[in-house]
Amino acid sequence: MFRHPFFKYSFFILLVIDLSYGAVLSLLSNIPISMGNLYAALIWFVTFYWLPVWAAAAAIFSLRKKGINNTPLEWALAVTLMILGNTVTDHTLQLFFKWHTPMGLNVIISGLIWGSGIYFFSRYLEGKRRISIEETARKQAQLATLRYQLNPHFMFNSLNTISAYIHTKPYLADEVLHELADILRYSLDTAEQESISLKQEIDIINKYINIEKARFGDRLTLEFDIPENLLAIQVPPLILQPVIENAVKHNARQKQLHIVLKVDISDQLLKINIKDNGCGFSQTLLDEGLGSGIGIKNLSLRMAQLSRGKMHLSNDNGAVVALELAV
Template sequence: MKIQFNKYVEWIILWIAVMGIIVRGIVLPAIHWSRQLVLFAATLLFLNLVWLFHLNFDHYLNRKVPFEQNVRKRVIIQLLVGWSVVKLVLSPIIILLVDEVTPKFPFVLNPLNVITIGVVAFLANLLVALGFIANHFLNRWRENAVRAARLEKEKSQVQYDNLKNQLNPHFLFNSLSSLDGLIEENPALARQFLRQLSKVYRYVLQNKDKELVPLDTELDFIQHYIFLLKTRFDGAFSVIFDIPDHIADKAIVPVTLQILIENAIKHNVINAAHPLTVQISADDRFLRVANVIQRRSRVEASNGLGLSNLKLLYSFLSPKPVDVQDDGERFCVRVPLLESAV
């Protein structure tokens, strides 16, 4: 959205005309109200004409000598031509107005008065022209800032989509390895494992183009994912939920919970001697995923971008940031809950 520089101009013109009445009242206390009224109207008319000239001249220069073509040439033309035209119009008007206001003091067109008129014309033109120039560059800056933010969001979305679409090849490899071990040992569990795995990937495919999903939809999906992890770690992994029913219609980015749980698995030891419990809780504002730290000495299959991309993406969706807390004993990620996209 462009900044509307000209929407304030009429108020500025009116303020200048009113200030003229005040100044004339102080300098010439005997001036009649009828002359004040005539001069007030003349001031409004003159300033509006000057403004309309600059407005149309600026539009003309935008077509013929745009800033992008030659900034220096454009600024020089806008200042000098505008000053020359305004000076030609201003000079006789000032003489007439002075004659009208101070008939007892004849106005002499001496060198000092000529210079004074020229300086007034130049300053008036300079102020208006610089307003147009500053408005142009401010609008360009805002457009570039919006464009940069949009590109940053698109970049973040692409990175996040890649993360969703791959759903961690390492996870798929481990899942298939677990499935292979179950086929002979427990065929019934293997079939159940395969069904849950297919539901996980079906969810990702169904929601890969969505920016947001309802929280209860994400919670249903994560149950399938947790089943695979419990089977894979032979009961050494568990999740505790504390989600109030009244926030089920809140929304989050798809597979947020999967990314946060996978992050906990990648960075912590999980075995029979060191079981890992992830706690998922929420209130009206945030969803929290937390676990006691059982840090691995070496982290495999981690590019360190999962949480970073998640934080960047949420920064475009909510004024509340994704908050990561690590006190050395407990790791907690707070994700802002959003309004449902439905």
């Protein structure tokens, strides 16, 4: 129970509140700081803040563990324990410090105010934390869904490529099927991984290009412009392959298709630029969106889920896909 983040953070938060409250009272009352005042502040912190708040939290978490989640009951527990802590604080200060004035009914009023404030502020922080966890889980689920949509699409296109020459060039079939098996294994092995090295992604692109070269031959070339020190950097799995596949798919009639993949880092952003010398994107697609293609559309959605992730499409004597994501 005490491993809950509440106990780790609340101690320091309560200590700051206690010291700040004591400092404000000291300034307003023009009371000089002394060892006696510091001892009084320590007693106040332990008996009024720390122990009552932790006792209330332990009781509330215990109730929740049993399936009892009742806000009025939790609030009553917090206020009651704060009043009890205030009472103990009042009597302890009377016992050790003659100058302390009994709090009387202020014990209840103070306990009610502090108990309510601390409880509802804690609920607010807890709600923010829960929303953050849910948002992270939602993004991870969306990314997984997009990956699962992409994999069958990619495999279908690859099998179509193989079927185009499996009967006319059987001597290549075994080699290409091995490449396809490696790609499938990669897809399965990285299904639960959020990131892999850029080198791994490049290796799988080369395998894909080898499959397509069996159909296109020397008409298809791929050039890499990647500093060697960036090959170890982490990227999401299958983040580049859909762009290469899209370039090949939409330029199948090109007499000579040349694709350049450039990677660099600037302003803590990994910048990936993939350019081909094909027919480029239609103006309608650039003006209105990403069209109906699964690969590029899913890639755009995946990029939107990443930290500082962006994708931009343009034409420059062919199609240009620019990707950005935080390093």
